Amino acid sequence: MIIETERLILRPWGEDDAEDLYTYASVPDIGPPAGWPPHTSVENSLEIIRTVLSAPETYAVCLKENGKPIGSIGFHRNDLAEANDEYELGYWIGKQFWGQGLIPEASREMLRYAFEDLGMNRIWCGYYDGNEKSRRVQEKLGFVYQRKTEGIEVSLLGEIRTGHSSLMTKERWQRVELFRHQRKTLDTFLQNGAISRAQYDKSFGDLCELMEMQGVE
Numbered sequence: 113m114i115i116e117t118e119r120l121i122l123r124p125w126g127e128d129d130a131e132d133l134y135t136y137a138s139v140p141d142i143g144p145p146a147g148w149p150p151h152t153s154v155e156n157s158l159e160i161i162r163t164v165l166s167a168p169e170t171y172a173v174c175l176k177e178n179g180k181p182i183g184s185i186g187f188h189r190n191d192l193a194e195a196n197d198e199y200e201l202g203y204w205i206g207k208q209f210w211g212q213g214l215i216p217e218a219s220r221e222m223l224r225y226a227f228e229d230l231g232m233n234r235i236w237c238g239y240y241d242g243n244e245k246s247r248r249v250q251e252k253l254g255f256v257y258q259r260k261t262e263g264i265e266v267s268l269l270g271e272i273r274t275g276h277s278s279l280m281t282k283e284r285w286q287r288v289e290l291f292r293h294q295r296k297t298l299d300t301f302l303q304n305g306a307i308s309r310a311q312y313d314k315s316f317g318d319l320c321e322l323m324e325m326q327g328v329e
């Protein structure tokens with residue numbers, strides 16, 4: 113399966129990606145926040161491609177401009193997502209690409225794919241205590257916070273952590289998509305001069321409140 117977004121191609125990992133994977137996954141700010149250790153060598157990255165990233169519904173996040181992988185995104189089943197119509201979404205992206213909204217962009221398309229093509233009804237997403245960047249990604253996507261869980265064993269790092277989980281149901285996702293569509297319409301009205309900035313701000317505020325979409329982008 114190959115998934116396309118405005119700036120990205122999501123496609124399965126291949127053994128040829130080991131060097132690029134090592135470049136990004138050896139940086140200590142990437143794996144540990146997600147619960148896994150930094151990669152130690154290109155050979156280690158190759159092993160991870162063979163054993164972990166070859167799992168179904170796991171995709172290399174590649175820049176459209178050169179096709180090279182810069183991160184990873186995928187669905188898996190675990191304690192949060194146990195039923196056949198549920199998945200958990202996981203993601204990371206190379207540090208030099210942070211802050212460009214690339215993971216939200218990839219995730220939006222993954223959500224569409226999960227609900228429309230894979231027949232899923234619930235997508236979970238989690239983050240460990242203190243991972244504000246990932247918390248914010250989930251908020252922007254419209255996930256709804258569910259609960260805090262203490263005493264989670266992070267076996268690959270030999271640590272005990274507190275985790276937070278959030279959920280996107282199919283119904284919520286349809287409302288998020290509608291909200292984003294309505295916001296785009298407002299944006300167009302503002303750009304055309306059909307409404308003033310003050311009218312825009314008022315309408316946008318009302319829309320967020322009415323649809324319960326505070327913080328969603």
Ligand SMILES: CC(C)(COP(=O)(O)OP(=O)(O)OC[C@H]1O[C@@H](n2cnc3c(N)ncnc32)[C@H](O)[C@@H]1OP(=O)(O)O)[C@@H](O)C(=O)NCCC(=O)NCCS
Nearest residue numbers: 142145146203204205210211212213214215239245246248
């Ligand atoms: C979490 C992560 C995937 C976000 O991806 P991204 O494509 O950068 O997402 P965004 O561009 O939407 O940025 C999300 C938030 O990160 C923060 N952020 C962005 N760039 C940053 C930077 N250079 N330094 C610190 N924080 C930054 C901002 O708060 C931003 O929110 P905003 O859009 O409201 O400003 C990425 O930071 C990452 O790979 N982190 C390490 C691995 C990880 O934590 N994975 C998730 C495990 S649950």
